[in-house]
Amino acid sequence: MKLLKFILKRVVVSVIMIFCLVTISFFLVKLIPGSPFTSEKMQAGNKAAIYAYYGLDKPVYEQYFTYMKNLLHGDLGTSYKIRGVTVNEIIRTAFPYSLDLGMRAVAFALTMGLLLGIVAAYQRGKAMDTFTMIVAIIGTSVPSFIMGFFVQYLFAVKLKWFPPAEYTSFAHTVLPTFALGLGMLATIAKYTRTSMLEVISSDYVKTADAKGLSKFRIIVGHQLRNALMPIITLLGPMIASVITGTFVVENVFAIPGLGRHYVTSVQGLDYTLITGLTIFFAAFLVLMNLLVDIVYALIDPRIGLVE
């Protein structure tokens, strides 16, 4: 019951958040100087016709209400730049690429990050610990697009181990996954290490040891369990960083995902596409955060939602 109330509350807050976001982004894009249809070749009559066609001749508040009404039906509008294509269609075709890349990056970052962090903590001060520290520093300080260019140059252009661009086979996924996931991997490794060290020297682990439990029981039942729990809270911000990461990494590797559309839509002032993608990303992010919070509340008894 408590859990249901918690979820309901979070859902309501999420909906309000998304509503505010839609409103803000709708008006913000209008403030960007320039217009989507500024081209020397375009004649004045054409321009008026196009404006009328897209409803841009109406007052802004009216445009807003029309937009909101369509949004309630799940319609994000039509792109101004890619003729005759709706934002919904763009998302439908491009999002699977982004989702695939994002999930690969998260999976890579999670498994490797946890592994490195745990090993580093148990091998404190030894070679693996130093290695993890170096990875953490590189991963958190080098932005993903620089990492992208770097691995593309080294492993695709120079060494020719992997294809440099596109996204059609497993080999194509390796470099972008690495470039996108490394930052997260570093964050996870760093947090896991700290968290593990804290837990290893905690009183309750000493209690477990004093009971005469086996190493396995101590590590799995008391150390990992407690050390990894707070890592779940990192997943929210991590997913956010993956999403922003895809924008640039997809461009570097010419992957036909949503991120690339986002960049081109901003460059071309494609109002509906910018707003539509912003809403989509925001909703996705809010949903992910909601899921993470629920999962965390479910597994950590201290939050008090577990019966």
Added chain:
Amino acid sequence: MSEQILKVEHFSVSFDTYAGEVQAVRDVSFALNRGEILSIVGESGSGKSVMTQSLVKLLPAPPARIKSGKVIFDGQDISGYRFKQLRQIKGQKIAYIFQDPMTSLNPTVKIGKQVTEGLLAHASVSRQEARRKAVELLRSAGIPNPDKRMEQYPHELSGGMRQRVMIAIAIAMQPQLLVADEPTTALDVTIQSQILGTIKDLNRSLGMAVILITHDMGVVAGMAQRVMVMYGGRVVESGAVRDIFYHSAHPYTRSLLAAVPRLDADSTAPLEHIVGSPPDMLAPPAGCPFAPRCRYAMEVCRSHMPGRTELGDGHDTYCWLCDSRAGETAQAFLRGERVVHSGTE
């Protein structure tokens, strides 16, 4: 069967830190009889916890390192035991209760599981049997509604209740030795005496020897048969409770006793009002660790470690004042103290 359950000889433990070697425990020797309650007292930082936890290697190594010494438990030298062998001792024969009940239970694991996992690790019992036994244990540790508690998490229990859970965990296998490391320091006074009462009852009913570490001389008087005073990682005096209270021969013990509040005052007041602070164990003094704070310190105290002086009936002290070679002034300090035999090592 030997009368002694535990005998510790020349036990030294250090921590290897970036700043250098912290010599937390230095050359500690003592023995404990079956069923006896020995109290270890001394200001915080004197090495009580490190010493007792190192007996079964509970401290992560590194940084902890047992430098030397023998630990003879129930006739067996366990000082060379590795993790696997120590599992037969830990929880089964020697059990621990730690100072802070708020942190010594795992916050994410139900009480029930924390009690049963010890049972399942040692006895070949089914889960149901372990559960039934756990309920029983919680009850004998003085916990009301043990069935309900089994399903609760530590944060749902008060400090006193959590310490009782720790007691239940500790007595699960009917250990021969219970190490209670300041079990009531974190609790309020009424809960304190209840918990101590429970420990004393278990000591009697199970014949379980107890090492009771405490700050509180008042607790010592009510609980222990013998006392060991530690300072700067070393034993400075030990003996029967009566001898320590009425005939203490060591200036440090005397200041501890002088710092004991009167009956009418709050008995939880800390003992820290001995002028000065304990020595830095990174560079402990060459001579008597108490010398920098001792009113009676002599030249020899600063340069040479005092040896053991046996005062009879197992009353030993480590102070130059009691040394047979000490001058008249020193003897005067003892003011009619009975000095049966004096000698240095």
